[in-house]
Amino acid sequence: MKRKLISAIGIAGMMVSIAACGGGEDTNDKAGADGYAGQTLTVWVMDGSSPDQWQKDVTAAFEKKTKAKVKFEIQQWNGIQQKLTTALSEENPPDVFEIGNTQTPAYAKTGGLADLAGLKSEIGADWTDSLNNSSVFDGKQYAAPWYFANRVVIYNKKVWADAGIKELPKTRDEFYADLKQIGEKTDAEPIYLPGQNWYHFVGLTVGEGTELVKKDGDKYVSNLADPKVAAAMQTYKKFQALSKAPKDKDESTPQQSEVFAKGRTGAFIGMGWEAGTAIQANPEIEKEIGYFTIPGATADKPEGVFLGGSNLAVAAGSKKQELAQEFLKIALSDQFEGQLAKLNGVIPNKESLQTNLTGNAAAEAAAPAAAGGGTTPLIPEWAAVENAPNPIKTYMTAVLNGKSPAAAAEQVEDEFNKRLAQQQ
Amino acid sequence: MTVQTERPPSGPADVRKTAGAGEPGGPTPRAASRAGAFAPYLLLLPACAATVLLLGWPLLKDVLLSFQNLNMAQLIQHVTEWNGVDNYKDVLTGEDFWRVTLRSILFTAANVVLIMILGALVGLLLARLGRRMRVTLLVGLVLAWAMPVVAATTVYQWLFAQRFGVVNWVLDKLGWHSMADYSWTSSQLSTFFVVTVLIVWQSIPFVAINLYAATTTIPDELYEAAALDGAGAWQSFTTVTLPFLRPFLYATTFLEIIWVFKAFVQVFTINGGGPDRLTEILPVYAYIEGVGNQHYGMGAAIAVLTILILLVISAYYLRIVLKQENEEEAGL
Numbered sequence: 001m002k003r004k005l006i007s008a009i010g011i012a013g014m015m016v017s018i019a020a021c022g023g024g025e026d027t028n029d030k031a032g033a034d035g036y037a038g039q040t041l042t043v044w045v046m047d048g049s050s051p052d053q054w055q056k057d058v059t060a061a062f063e064k065k066t067k068a069k070v071k072f073e074i075q076q077w078n079g080i081q082q083k084l085t086t087a088l089s090e091e092n093p094p095d096v097f098e099i100g101n102t103q104t105p106a107y108a109k110t111g112g113l114a115d116l117a118g119l120k121s122e123i124g125a126d127w128t129d130s131l132n133n134s135s136v137f138d139g140k141q142y143a144a145p146w147y148f149a150n151r152v153v154i155y156n157k158k159v160w161a162d163a164g165i166k167e168l169p170k171t172r173d174e175f176y177a178d179l180k181q182i183g184e185k186t187d188a189e190p191i192y193l194p195g196q197n198w199y200h201f202v203g204l205t206v207g208e209g210t211e212l213v214k215k216d217g218d219k220y221v222s223n224l225a226d227p228k229v230a231a232a233m234q235t236y237k238k239f240q241a242l243s244k245a246p247k248d249k250d251e252s253t254p255q256q257s258e259v260f261a262k263g264r265t266g267a268f269i270g271m272g273w274e275a276g277t278a279i280q281a282n283p284e285i286e287k288e289i290g291y292f293t294i295p296g297a298t299a300d301k302p303e304g305v306f307l308g309g310s311n312l313a314v315a316a317g318s319k320k321q322e323l324a325q326e327f328l329k330i331a332l333s334d335q336f337e338g339q340l341a342k343l344n345g346v347i348p349n350k351e352s353l354q355t356n357l358t359g360n361a362a363a364e365a366a367a368p369a370a371a372g373g374g375t376t377p378l379i380p381e382w383a384a385v386e387n388a389p390n391p392i393k394t395y396m397t398a399v400l401n402g403k404s405p406a407a408a409a410e411q412v413e414d415e416f417n418k419r420l421a422q423q424q
Numbered sequence: 425m426t427v428q429t430e431r432p433p434s435g436p437a438d439v440r441k442t443a444g445a446g447e448p449g450g451p452t453p454r455a456a457s458r459a460g461a462f463a464p465y466l467l468l469l470p471a472c473a474a475t476v477l478l479l480g481w482p483l484l485k486d487v488l489l490s491f492q493n494l495n496m497a498q499l500i501q502h503v504t505e506w507n508g509v510d511n512y513k514d515v516l517t518g519e520d521f522w523r524v525t526l527r528s529i530l531f532t533a534a535n536v537v538l539i540m541i542l543g544a545l546v547g548l549l550l551a552r553l554g555r556r557m558r559v560t561l562l563v564g565l566v567l568a569w570a571m572p573v574v575a576a577t578t579v580y581q582w583l584f585a586q587r588f589g590v591v592n593w594v595l596d597k598l599g600w601h602s603m604a605d606y607s608w609t610s611s612q613l614s615t616f617f618v619v620t621v622l623i624v625w626q627s628i629p630f631v632a633i634n635l636y637a638a639t640t641t642i643p644d645e646l647y648e649a650a651a652l653d654g655a656g657a658w659q660s661f662t663t664v665t666l667p668f669l670r671p672f673l674y675a676t677t678f679l680e681i682i683w684v685f686k687a688f689v690q691v692f693t694i695n696g697g698g699p700d701r702l703t704e705i706l707p708v709y710a711y712i713e714g715v716g717n718q719h720y721g722m723g724a725a726i727a728v729l730t731i732l733i734l735l736v737i738s739a740y741y742l743r744i745v746l747k748q749e750n751e752e753e754a755g756l
Contacts, residue, residue: 082715089499110497246586248610248699317500383496387717394700401610411700419717422495 035067036323043327044075044087044097048273049147049310051343054336062330068323078252081383088112093315095324099143101134101309102376106383108137114314116141119325123332127349134378135311143311144328147337147346150305150373151200151294152365154260154275155267158288159188163266168292170299172235179242182266192259192268193240195247195400196393199306200269204232206374207296207304212392213377213420220381222409222416224395230405233396240400247400250393261285269294271308272345272362291365305366307373309347384419391416483731489724496718511725520709521726525733528685528705531616532737535684538624540677543631544669550636562633569629577693580622584608609695612702619703622690627683631676638672639665671748678741685734706730 041062045055055072062070073094075083081103087093088110099107107113120141124132127145135143153175163182169175179190193200205212210228213220223229240247245259257274259265261281268274272291279286294303312331314324330336334353341348341356345363347370348354357363376382385391391412398408492498493507515521546565550558571579583591586607595603608614642665650660688707691697697704697712704712710730714723 082718085496085499085718089502106496110500112496112500244587244605246607246609248607384717388696389698389701389712389716394698397610397699415701422717422719 035065036320036326037067039068039320039323041068041070041096041320041323041327042073042092042094043070044073044084044094046080046098046100046310047074047076048271048277049098049344050340051273051276054340054343057339058331058336061336062327065330066323066326070327076252079388081387085110085112088315088317090317092319093317095318095320096312096314096327098146098310099313101145101148101307101311102378103383103386104134104143104311104313105137105378106380107313108135108140108142109380112316113142114316114318114321114324116144116314116325116328119144119328123329126352128351131309131347131349134309134375135313137380143313144332145349146310146312146332147340147344147348148307148309148370149271149273149344149346150307150366150370151203151269151271152291152362152369153267153294154257154270154272154278154362155290155292156188156260156263156265156285156288157290158263159186159266160290162186162188169295171295172297172303175295176238176242179239179266183242186266188264188266189244190242190266191239192245192256192265193236193243194245194249194251194253194256195240195397196250196390197256197269198250198390198392198396199308201232201236201392201396202376203294203303203305203373204235205229205304206306206372208232211374211377213382220377220379220420222413222420224409224413224416225406229409233399233405233408236396237400248397257281263288272360272366275362276344291362293365293368302369302372305369305373307370307375309375381420381422384422385416387419391419486724486727489721490728492721492724494719494721494724499718499720507721511722512729514722515725515729521729524704524706524709527703528733529737531620531705532681532684535620535623535627535687536677536680538620539627539631539680539684540673542624543628543676544635544673546628546632547635548639548665550632551639565629565632568625569633571626573626573689574693576626577622577690580618581694584618610699612699615695615699615703619687619691619694622694623684623687626690627680631680634676635669635672638669642668671745674741674745674748678738678745681741682734682738685737686730706733 050072059070059072062068075098077100080100084097084099084107087097088107089112093112104113116135117140120127124141124144131145131148135141135145159182160178163178163185165178165181169178182188182190202212205228208228208231210223210226210232212223212229214223214226215221245256251268251270255277256268256270257277258281260268261278263282263285275289275291278289294305296303312328314321314328318324332349334350337348337350338353338356340346341353341363342360345357345360345366347363347366348356357367376385394415395408395412398411399405403411490511491506491508493505493510497503498505546561550561553561583589586592586605586609589608591608592603592606595606606614608618646664647660650664655663685705686707687705688711691703691705692708692711695703697708701712706726707730710723710726713726714720
């Protein structure tokens with residue numbers, strides 16, 4: 001009797017393991033007796049978005065829980081869409097990847113992102129709604145909100161002191177006057193503002209209360225001819241004139257934080273973590289770095305900002321769906337989401353985690369503006385606009401080189417509309 | 425052509441040799457010659473196979489893609505959507521394509537003219553230089569030629585950088601203070617200027633060395649004869665040197681046209697076809713429409729049209745070269 005029982009258990013055991021194998025062949029590797037040992041999960045993160053310490057700690061927790069390995073691969077924002085499209089079409093796409101919030105709807109529409117409804121109901125009940133918006137397409141959850149951030153002014157305290165400035169500016173005009181004073185009293189460049197920092201430009205349009213596109217019937221068309229957009233561009237131009245930065249390059253060529261790291265620049269407009277890049281390039285600069293909210297037209301309302309953000313998505317073609325979700329559960333857990341917020345000074349995906357930002361100078365400078373922040377429209381058509389050569393960047397350079405905003409708008413509108421109307 | 429008469433004996437000569445040395449027990453002479461007749465084809469096979477594999481197959485794929493609606497979604501989900509000649513219709517009816525085509529042709533013409541004139545002058549200089557200077561110049565040319573395209577382009581980007589570039593620094597020191605922070609990539613003409621300097625610099629060695637090699641085949645007696653007839657330097661150049669060089673000039677021009685026309689790397693790396701898409705030449709246009717904007721079918725159609733245009737342009741030159749060879753053979 002006992003023997004029969006043992007053999008029955010043995011057979012049951014074998015059947016389970018066969019079932020497990022079957023699961024594996026079903027393009028979905030499931031956990032065996034030994035967790036996910038022997039598997040490696042590939043995770044794409046963008047340059048600078050997650051600090052080494054965070055990656056190390058998440059890796060340790062993930063490997064402990066699942067026995068699988070995780071490999072982080074750092075990607076650059078420039079040209080990421082082409083790279084991601086190709087990767088998603090291949091046999092072995094990255095299992096988990098970071099994707100910009102403005103790019104998410106387009107990829108959700110392509111069918112390249114796995115449905116994360118299960119994950120949302122398991123860990124995402126209290127994700128901040130406004131931050132989760134970009135992850136939802138046609139009512140389905142295609143990504144998980146990871147972190148959000150808006151730009152601040154990062155300044156060099158020594159340069160500002162040398163210029164004799166005692167108080168930080170509260171309005172746009174004060175900010176401009178201070179920068180002018182730096183230009184006159186020191187030999188530093190007052191501000192490093194390349195001609196194509198288009199995220200800052202989007203922020204300025206948000207501040208003016210307008211958008212880059214408008215709805216025409218059921219499709220989106222360019223709104224660059226709007227006088228409010230022109231006003232935003234004039235503000236940009238006024239500040240850009242104080243910079244010697246190239247008018248036809250964006251903030252990453254060369255990396256503005258590395259220019260700033262040389263200590264010959266009064267300020268730049270960037271993400272809080274860009275200060276980290278500057279410190280890496282020149283550790284001496286650390287004690288000189290300060291942050292303040294980008295001042296708005298009046299003292300009571302900060303400048304409009306682009307609410308940049310990133311989601312984490314799972315490739316629909318990944319063969320490790322379950323493991324990928326395990327990774328997301330760990331990476332987005334309160335512990336690690338909180339750690340990321342703390343280390344990078346970014347807004348976490350839950351309001352309850354915002355306490356992590358207290359004491360982080362960059363985050364405290366960013367916070368007042370976040371409420372008045374906005375994004376580019378969260379529509380699948382938008383991703384095409386960001387492809388090089390981005391017509392918004394072309395518009396900016398044209399104005400900075402002396403064209404009137406109206407003429408520059410006219411120059412790029414055909415291309416802009418063509419991209420918004422592109423067949424997907 | 426003179427050089428071609430000096431080529432080593434080809435296939436049939438070898439066959440005769442092996443047939444003559446036919447040993448008893450070996451293949452009969454007739455069988456050997458039959459096998460020998462296949463030998464040239466057999467030897468051609470690896471080259472043909474490589475061409476078909478590396479050029480023919482991608483070309484076929486490209487043609488197939490050009491009849492498809494292939495964007496992000498189709499690529500990621502692996503769906504094939506045939507759309508007939510829609511891509512071609514879109515490209516050919518849009519004014520962008522024709523503007524880019526005209527720009528490509530002008531760009532190629534300007535570059536090739538510069539390359540041929542400067543290259544030929546350097547080649548003739550090589551022929552007249554003393555030994556030591558000639559070796560020095562040759563080494564310089566070979567180094568410029570051997571430099572990988574991307575590396576050379578990167579160096580030029582540094583040279584012409586707005587803030588820290590040595591070109592602006594030198595111009596500033598020479599007194600052009602307005603050039604101190606000049607952005608070379610800010611306008612169409614200045615971008616083309618940088619690209620042209622780069623391409624001409626990269627191409628001169630090939631033309632120069634080729635033409636120098638050609639001058640070494642001209643017999644000295646001809647110059648002596650010309651001198652006896654009272655020809656000056658210019659006359660002996662036009663009556664002796666030039667006729668000898670003509671076939672080489674045609675051949676190198678032909679190669680340079682192809683090379684400049686498809687100079688994707690230089691144009692794309694220097695300024696990505698900018699500013700405002702004003703320096704896009706056909707291959708860059710195909711890339712930006714196809715890969716950049718993720719309309720792979722459209723990009724493929726532009727690429728196919730680019731190949732056709734290049735064929736038409738080079739067919740004209742090929743005809744001249746072939747005609748001339750026929751004339752020379754008839755003359756012999």
